[in-house]
Amino acid sequence: MFTSTRFTPTAASIPPQGVRLSRKALRGVPVNYTPLNPLSFIxxxxxxxxxxxxxxxxxxxxxxxxxxxxxxxxxxxxxxxxxxxxxxxxxxxxxxxxxxxxxxxxxxxxxxxxxxxxxxxxxxxxxxxxxxxxxxxxxxxxxxxxxxxxxxxxxxxxxxxxxxxxxxxxxxxxxxxxxxxxxxxxxxxxxxxxxxxxxxxxxxxxxxxxxxxxxxxxxxxxxxxxxxxxxxxxxxxxxxxxxxxxxxxxxxxxxxxxxxxxxxxxxxxxxxxxxxxxxxxxxxxxxxxxxxAPTVQIGIVNDPSARKLDKPIVAVIAGAAPTPHLISELEKTGIKPVHVYGLTETYGPFTRCYDQENWASLSLDERARLMARQGHAFATAEEVRVVNYKEGSDIPQDVPADGKTLGEIVTRGNIVMKEYLNDPEATKKSFRGGNFNSGDLAVMHPDGSISVMDRSKDIIISGGENASSLAIEQELASHPHVLEVSVIARPHVKWGERPMAFVILHPQHTKIWKGRHHEFAVDLKAHAKSRLPGFACPEWVEVVPELPKTSTGKILKTELRKIVAKL
Structure with missing residues (x-):
């Protein structure tokens, strides 16, 4: 473990003898009340x-x-x-x-x-x-x-x-x-x-x-x-x-x-x-x-230094939904994934997928699929809900807990932002119906857990059917030669839209498909057809060396849409 003996802090950083580690006492507040402040932890x-x-x-x-x-x-x-x-x-x-x-x-x-x-x-x-x-x-x-x-x-x-x-x-x-x-x-x-x-x-x-x-x-x-x-x-x-x-x-x-x-x-x-x-x-x-984020986790498990750990390490995953394949690979390495979900407006995570006792008897793949859900609300958060609004109404209606009906994730309470700075209209829109409206589309399962299906803008409408780009990505990622994948909608003459997949090949398999990306596309489509309905299978597959990302590893689908717009 680390020691501080190798480095001497500046003289100003050394506390005096008998230092008092309490702030100035407040006057006029009830005895049973102290304003909460994370500064107290240090x-x-x-x-x-x-x-x-x-x-x-x-x-x-x-x-x-x-x-x-x-x-x-x-x-x-x-x-x-x-x-x-x-x-x-x-x-x-x-x-x-x-x-x-x-x-x-x-x-x-x-x-x-x-x-x-x-x-x-x-x-x-x-x-x-x-x-x-x-x-x-x-x-x-x-x-x-x-x-x-x-x-x-x-x-x-x-x-x-x-x-x-x-x-x-x-x-x-x-x-x-x-x-x-x-x-x-x-x-x-x-x-x-x-x-x-x-x-x-x-x-x-x-x-x-x-x-x-x-x-x-x-x-x-x-x-x-x-x-x-x-x-x-x-x-x-x-x-x-x-x-x-x-x-x-x-x-x-x-x-x-x-x-x-x-x-x-x-x-x-x-x-x-x-x-x-x-x-x-x-x-x-x-x-x-x-x-x-999942993209960072992918880099960790696929790095040449990766090996089975002597003792388990907890990895908190958020920023995007991890695929069952990624969760499986982390577990094989000895990394225990804790899957959480949230947004900047909710201080980061506010839900977690909680392990269940009956999962122990499931196969790794089955357990990983359940762990890929976004789960239930945090201990200090209010209930997470999946709702829809009737036209002309601001009263949210909870979707059936059937694991199928699509709605928007909403929440309220302790760990929701105060407001957007100098933007009352955006704040009002975000707080429609007395909740924070996330913009993420999900389903509610019978056990009360939620699964994010997509951002509202990322749903692909193909021939009148709604296809979740996230669900498609999770299935494509199960192909053993796929390292990362992102799916967006591309205009289609007959179906309106069809999925297009941008794929990074696993480093171990890039040589196999060198100069044969068309054949890989055929192979990946066949893999998709065995796991997805026809309208959700990718019509186009593009092998790319990298995907555009934010600093936290989120894939920038806006940049991929710009590429598609030029096709």
């Missing part, structure tokens, strides 16, 4: 396990490792530095960084300053980042040195991190300024946010169908979502190293950065999704948990 960690490594950043030229007590001090320093820089409660602070201590600090320290953290996707274009900076009204920008070009010539103050953790790094100097400004008042010198429904995060949607929307989530929701993720992800307090593969800029890392501090876990931050590094940590760093 303070609790520093109190109970002060010398345990909380954050380690190993695969860089200047590795660092911070204990809970040191990280809590750095969080405090950042809060004071932001206040010294003029940040007021409710102001937005943008952070542009890969998984590293800068963004890990920001998810804690910005809240400590009672400001709103706005993490921005590092894979966006400069003009897209400019739009978010302007729309968010960010008053200060924290940026990793590799992404300075995304900021441009803004008038807003920019603090650059060289990702060294050493004296002389501009970001470290900023933290030192905060420590000096604090005059050693410590945590009791920082005002406590009295409103647990105050904004905590401003996370922007992917914007694949237009301008990205700014999703405002709250302190209360973040606290409850983090606890739920720790529970549903089966984190064991005090002995849980977690590898940070999922970008923390995506929906605040699904709130897992706070889930980890809640569980006293050691977080391993990796700047990039490097499968060799990932496998090195899975095999040698005592990792017990990690999160990642």
């Amino acid at each position: 303070l609790r960690g520093a109190l109970i396990y002060p010398n345990k490594v909380a954050l380690v950043h190993p695969n860089v030229p200047s590795p660092v490792a911070y204990t809970f007590s040191v990280w809590a001090q750095r969080t405090q320093n950042l809060a004071y530095a932001l206040i010294k820089a003029g940040i007021q409660p409710g102001d937005r602070v943008a952070v542009i960084a890969p998984n590293n201590p800068l963004i890990a600090d920001a998810l804690q320290g910005v809240l400590a300053a009672r400001a709103v953290c706005c993490p921005i996707n590092t894979r966006l274009k400069p003009h897209e980042v400019q739009y978010i900076l302007e729309h968010s009204g960010a008053k200060l920008i924290l940026v990793d040195h590799e992404y300075k070009h995304l900021v441009g010539n803004v008038k807003t103050r920019v603090i650059v991190s060289n990702d060294t953790g050493r004296e002389g790094d501009p970001y470290e100097d900023f933290l030192t300024e905060g420590r000096l400004f604090s005059q050693e008042k410590g945590w009791p010198g920082l005002e406590t946010e009295p409103d647990e429904n105050a904004a905590a995060m401003l996370c922007y949607t992917s914007g694949t169908t237009g301008r990205p929307k700014g999703v405002i989530t709250t302190l209360r929701g973040s606290y409850l979502a983090a606890i739920a993720n720790a529970f549903e992800g089966q984190y064991v307090p005090s002995n849980t190293p977690s590898s940070r593969i999922l970008p923390m800029f995506h929906a605040a890392g699904w709130t897992y950065p706070w889930s980890c501090t809640f569980a006293f876990a050691t977080q391993i931050t990796l700047r990039t999704v490097d499968y060799t590094q990932i496998w090195d940590h899975l095999l040698h760093s005592g990792v017990t948990h990690y999160c990642g």
Whole structure:
């Protein structure tokens, strides 16, 4: 396991003797009430396990490792530095960084300053980042040195991190300024946010169908979502190293950065999704948990370093539905998949597919098919429903629990966003019928679990029949030579639309089909016909070297549609 003896933090990062790990007490609130705030988790960690490594950043030229007590001090320093820089409660602070201590600090320290953290996707274009900076009204920008070009010539103050953790790094100097400004008042010198429904995060949607929307989530929701993720992800307090593969800029890392501090876990931050590094940590760093989208999981199980693990590791999967084939491959490797589902508007996951006792007697393929469902609502979430609306009505009607009738997933309650920033019309539309309307189409099974069938815009209507692109993808992915596949609608003279499949071949089988992609298409279609109704079988198959994806591994079907539009 990691130790902090190889690295000496800056002098400003070392807490004083007798440090108090509690914020300024609120006056005038009932004895039986404390406003919920995920910041409390890191303070609790520093109190109970002060010398345990909380954050380690190993695969860089200047590795660092911070204990809970040191990280809590750095969080405090950042809060004071932001206040010294003029940040007021409710102001937005943008952070542009890969998984590293800068963004890990920001998810804690910005809240400590009672400001709103706005993490921005590092894979966006400069003009897209400019739009978010302007729309968010960010008053200060924290940026990793590799992404300075995304900021441009803004008038807003920019603090650059060289990702060294050493004296002389501009970001470290900023933290030192905060420590000096604090005059050693410590945590009791920082005002406590009295409103647990105050904004905590401003996370922007992917914007694949237009301008990205700014999703405002709250302190209360973040606290409850983090606890739920720790529970549903089966984190064991005090002995849980977690590898940070999922970008923390995506929906605040699904709130897992706070889930980890809640569980006293050691977080391993990796700047990039490097499968060799990932496998090195899975095999040698005592990792017990990690999160990642299905495309990342595919890369993990198919990497040359992949092997059967000596002890099981939990992989939380979300961002898209994993295929039964992928779930099966993970299990064979010794990786236990925990399949969850959610959106940026629900703090990341809010449902989980729960294992059932009777699954033990099923074959691996049968069990994997059941595990591919999106399941039931989280412990701290309200019931997940599948509904339809009658024309002209805003009253949702639940679909029959028959596993067949298609409807839209809706939910409400503790872990639903507060609103879209400066967009009351979009907020009103999203909250139609007194629920959050996801836009995802699903069925409800007799046991109350749900299965996502598609995004509403991705349903393929062929000859009057509705074909789920997701269902087609799951069946095509069961072909032993398919590594990844994405299916979209393509216009058809007779049937209106027919499915078109874009396929990445498994590296082990690319040579077999070299120069024979047409024959592979025939083979895949035959495979599909044995598993799908005729209207759902792909009319066209295109073998491609890669698929366009978002930073979190979601396949950009909008880009595939552009390709089809030119055919």
